[in-house]
Each structure stands twice: as structure tokens, then as C-alpha cells.
Amino acid sequence: MLKIISLVGARPQFIKAASLSRIFKSQFTQTVDEIIVHSGQHYDDKMSAVFFSELGIPLPKYNLETGSGSHAQQTAVTIVKLEHILLEEKPNCIVVFGDTNTTLAGTLAASKLNIPIAHIESGLRSFNRDMPEEINRIITDTLSTFLFCPTEVGVKNLSHLSSDKSKPASGLNPWIENVGDIMLDSSLFYSQKTSNKILIKSGLESNNFVLATLHRDFNTDNKKRLTNIFETLNMLAMRLPIVMPLHPRTVQKLKEHNISNFENIKIIPPVSYLEMLALEAHSKFIITDSGGVQKEAFFLNKPSIILRNETEWVEIVNNGNAMLCDADSTLIEKGFEHWMSNPKLTYPAFYGNGNTALHICSTLVKELS
Numbered sequence: 001m002l003k004i005i006s007l008v009g010a011r012p013q014f015i016k017a018a019s020l021s022r023i024f025k026s027q028f029t030q031t032v033d034e035i036i037v038h039s040g041q042h043y044d045d046k047m048s049a050v051f052f053s054e055l056g057i058p059l060p061k062y063n064l065e066t067g068s069g070s071h072a073q074q075t076a077v078t079i080v081k082l083e084h085i086l087l088e089e090k091p092n093c094i095v096v097f098g099d100t101n102t103t104l105a106g107t108l109a110a111s112k113l114n115i116p117i118a119h120i121e122s123g124l125r126s127f128n129r130d131m132p133e134e135i136n137r138i139i140t141d142t143l144s145t146f147l148f149c150p151t152e153v154g155v156k157n158l159s160h161l162s163s164d165k166s167k168p169a170s171g172l173n174p175w176i177e178n179v180g181d182i183m184l185d186s187s188l189f190y191s192q193k194t195s196n197k198i199l200i201k202s203g204l205e206s207n208n209f210v211l212a213t214l215h216r217d218f219n220t221d222n223k224k225r226l227t228n229i230f231e232t233l234n235m236l237a238m239r240l241p242i243v244m245p246l247h248p249r250t251v252q253k254l255k256e257h258n259i260s261n262f263e264n265i266k267i268i269p270p271v272s273y274l275e276m277l278a279l280e281a282h283s284k285f286i287i288t289d290s291g292g293v294q295k296e297a298f299f300l301n302k303p304s305i306i307l308r309n310e311t312e313w314v315e316i317v318n319n320g321n322a323m324l325c326d327a328d329s330t331l332i333e334k335g336f337e338h339w340m341s342n343p344k345l346t347y348p349a350f351y352g353n354g355n356t357a358l359h360i361c362s363t364l365v366k367e368l369s
Helices: 010-027 049-055 070-089 102-110 134-142 152-157 182-193 198-204 222-236 248-256 273-282 290-298 312-319 329-340 354-366
Strands: 002-008 033-039 093-097 117-120 146-149 176-179 210-212 243-244 266-268 285-288 304-306 322-324
Touching: 002 070, 002 102, 002 354, 010 033, 010 049, 010 093, 010 182, 010 210, 010 273, 010 290, 010 354, 033 070, 033 290, 033 354, 049 273, 070 182, 093 102, 093 266, 102 117, 102 134, 102 176, 117 134, 117 354, 146 152, 146 354, 152 176, 152 354, 176 354, 182 273, 182 290, 198 248, 198 273, 222 243, 222 248, 222 329, 243 273, 285 290, 285 329, 290 304, 290 312, 290 322, 304 329
Parallel strands: 002 033, 002 093, 093 117, 117 146, 146 176, 210 243, 210 285, 243 266, 285 304, 304 322
Antiparallel strands: none
């Protein structure tokens, strides 16, 4: 039996891992022993523990309790603790997701022990090396054995790597494939399980509010940017209600920067994944700096304003489903007006058909056996 470790640590990774675990459990129980390891990078209960019960993910066999800290601290602590587990469990493969410090730590720890690495969401690039996530992506893609890309753009971004599928996959001959986006699997599956309770609880009317999220460090750690975003949203909230589930990082930074002038924005505590899907599905449009929320908006046929000057998900911008507005008040206001006008939009199948997890599991079982 193959032993595969799935390493998670942040909200988007729980969601991606849920789809993978569901397939392992339903179709490969006699073939794969999946072990979930939680780095503890997201340590707030609403940002972590509730996801396991809500998404039906098996509880982690190990929790590294990494917690908060600098990028170096989080990565180093996770590497040290994870190495002991890898030496004890001796897995056939470790699966890492996305671009967090947990992703990087798992990649470095496994590569030193010659354990094959499967990177889900490979090939994404913002081409902005000021973003720590960009560094994590580049290193992880360089060291991984299986590079599962969500789009053709991802495959093209890895064209510099030599890949020959007629030979066994390895770090020097990685398996590179566009398998679609595993987040689509989750959105399709879990959107059937949502309710409107969060709308009632928050006093919101369907299609009559804007959902906003903000957590990227280049926005939260920069007082000028954070102030500008909140002042702009506070003004626009007089036009149409804006609801914002406030990320723990953002709460902390608002206090540090002494920013409090956002009385028009409806601030609510962090929400669960199903609650988030419900808010996204019932919103008029979405304002966010989150890559995952950008995609979920697209999956649910909702336009978005992106509070960045670039995105890894270039398809949604090029197709007119999202607008890059950075922290620029003028651009944010322009985007707000544009989406209020209800332009006609299309939502092509850029990210596959919702069977990504099955394809990944089948490939891993075949190639590792």
C-alpha cells in the first residue's frame, strides 16, 4: 500500500486537501494510506479547526503547531518538526498545496530526504518577487517530482523544465500536466451544502451587498495602503453595503496602524468555508486580495475587484471577469461603478471540469506503484 502525506497549514490548503482526501477515501482505500499533517500555520480556530469538521477531512495525524512568526521562523520550525515525521513514516510521496510557508517547508524537508513531492497548483507566477508566495512557488516547482498545473498558462510557465513522460518521474524529470483546478472540485461539491444562515445572521440581502476580504501582507503591513483601502471601501459602502469577514492579520494591523474610520463597513468575524461560499454566491460582486477568493468568485459567476497590481489568475482578468485595482482609490471606485452597471460577462471553463482530484490521485497511484 502506498503511503502519501498531505501537508496542509492554511485555509486554502484545507479546501484543496478535502477534495483529494475524498477521492482517496472513496476510490483508493485499498491502495493508498493518506496521512494528513497540519503545520499549524493558521492557528485561529475559525481559520483552521472548524474546516476539518465542516469539510469532512480526516483529522490530522500530526499537528506541528507552528503558529505565527516571521517567514523564516514559520518555515524553519515546520521543516524541523516535519523531518522527524518523514523519517518515521517513510512516505512514498508528500503532497504540498499552493504557495505558503508550509508548502515551502514541506518541499525542502522532503527534497533533502529524497521523498517525491507532488505540487498541486504548480506553475503559477505573479512575476513579483516582492511577494513571499512567489519565492515559495519558484522553489517548490523547481524541486517537485509531480507538477500538477491548474491551467495551460501554468504549464507554459514551466516550459524551461525538461519533462519526458516515457521515463519515470523524478526531480530532474518532473511530471508536468494541466489537470485543472482542484478548487473547482471543492466549489462544485460544497456549494450544494451551503445555506443562507450567514446572510440572515449578518442582515444581508441576496445580490444586494459586496463581499470584501483583505489579508495580504503587502496591504496589511503598509499603513498607507491599508488606510487608503479602508477609507475607499468605507465611502463606497454608503452606495451598497460592504461586508468584510476580518482576517486575524488584518485585525492586528488595523490596531497597530491606529486605523478605525470604517464605520460604514459591516465587519464580521472570520467565517467557515461553507459560510464564505454562501457569501460569495449571494454577493453582487467581490473585492479581494486573495487568489483563492478570486477563483471562487469566477467559479460562482461573480465579478471581482482585485486589490493587487497583478494576479496569478490572468485568465479572469483577460476575460474581463476581474479588474486589477491595487490600493488605488480611483481604480477601486472605477471598478465599483463598472460592476454596479451589470455588464454582460462570460465564464469559460479555464480551470477544468471539476474532476481534478480524481485525475491527480489516479496519476499518483499509477506512477508511484
